[in-house]
Amino acid sequence: MSLGEEIRGHLPFLRRYARALTGSQMHGDNFVHTTLEVIVAAPDEFRTCDDTRIDLYRNFHRIWESAFISDGEGDDESDPLVRAANRKLRRITPLGRQMLLLTALEGFSVGETALITGADNDIVESLLAEAAGEMDREARTSVLIIEDEPLIAMDLEQIVRGLGHEVAGVATTHEDAVAAFENTDAGLVLADIQLADGSSGIDAVQDILAIAPVPAIFITAFPERLLTGNRVEPTFLISKPFGENTVRAAISQSLLFTPQLAA
Known part of the structure; x- marks a missing residue:
């Protein structure tokens, strides 16, 4: 080889x-x-x-x-x-x-x-x-979770709260995710790639970013499929199955680049 x-x-x-x-x-x-x-x-x-x-x-x-x-x-x-x-x-x-x-x-x-x-x-x-x-010692934020599998959503909620952040809500579809973001003060989004109704978590986040420039972390079982460098792709990506330390590091790193910190 x-x-x-x-x-x-x-x-x-x-x-x-x-x-x-x-x-x-x-x-x-x-x-x-x-x-x-x-x-x-x-x-x-x-x-x-x-x-x-x-x-x-x-x-x-x-x-x-x-x-x-x-x-x-x-x-x-x-x-x-x-x-x-x-x-x-x-x-x-x-x-x-x-x-x-x-x-x-x-x-x-x-x-x-x-x-x-x-x-x-x-x-x-x-x-x-x-x-x-x-x-x-970092500032805490409110996290919107976009995940259609109930057990995974519960795990993410527990991890997010355990890290000292708030959960702004949990959405299972593209439409619900955008509506939930508009009705909360979420400062970060955790999103699955494939959602319950066949919609895309990436599309949902793109619509959310058109509302406000919050950091987003994507979760997928197949990260290599989204990391070819040939198109606009997620910046922050974690693999399923994930552990608390993985989510913790991804959240912390993504918050380095949030515009609110630049004031």
């Missing part, structure tokens, strides 16, 4: 991670593209272990570490989303935030995260604790 074939299956998940880290499909995909260019230019430097996925994320980390602070600045400084993110990132250790997403969103162990970031296990655990502590 060629290196390209080995990498291909991991790319949708690297795109997910990059988008969550930058809060932007465009910026995230640009980092992934740059990472691939570097790998193609120096393929002999790609491998450091027997795990292609770890090596792929390690190479991404090298690009991110050298460039992410300047990315989004300059011409984009007037963007309230970017200003909010930059302000928040100055208060959160960037490496700790990255480690949090690597473990909670991407499912890497502490040891694997250490290999990706070049840190030792003790540093990873310390920075994870710092990032988690910062999350615990």
Whole structure:
């Protein structure tokens, strides 16, 4: 199997991670593209272990570490989303935030995260604790849940409340979701992709965003189908089945990019 074939299956998940880290499909995909260019230019430097996925994320980390602070600045400084993110990132250790997403969103162990970031296990655990502590001090919001499976909706409600947020409501269809958003003060949306009446959670969120620019997190059993980089796609995406830490990290990261924080 060629290196390209080995990498291909991991790319949708690297795109997910990059988008969550930058809060932007465009910026995230640009980092992934740059990472691939570097790998193609120096393929002999790609491998450091027997795990292609770890090596792929390690190479991404090298690009991110050298460039992410300047990315989004300059011409984009007037963007309230970017200003909010930059302000928040100055208060959160960037490496700790990255480690949090690597473990909670991407499912890497502490040891694997250490290999990706070049840190030792003790540093990873310390920075994870710092990032988690910062999350615990974040402002709370009200969350609209769009989910047609009752048990999953109940799990999400419990997780959201356990994190200190309020539940603005639970909707099961596109029409109900838009109506619920109009009648609540929701500051964030958690949405399944496929809804009960055959409608799309993505379409529902697009209509919601036309009302107010709130962050949205999508939930799906098949994230790789939505992360091709060929069209407008979700920036924040978590996989079913999910755990509390995954939802917690996704909510926290998405709130970095909410316009209300830029005031």
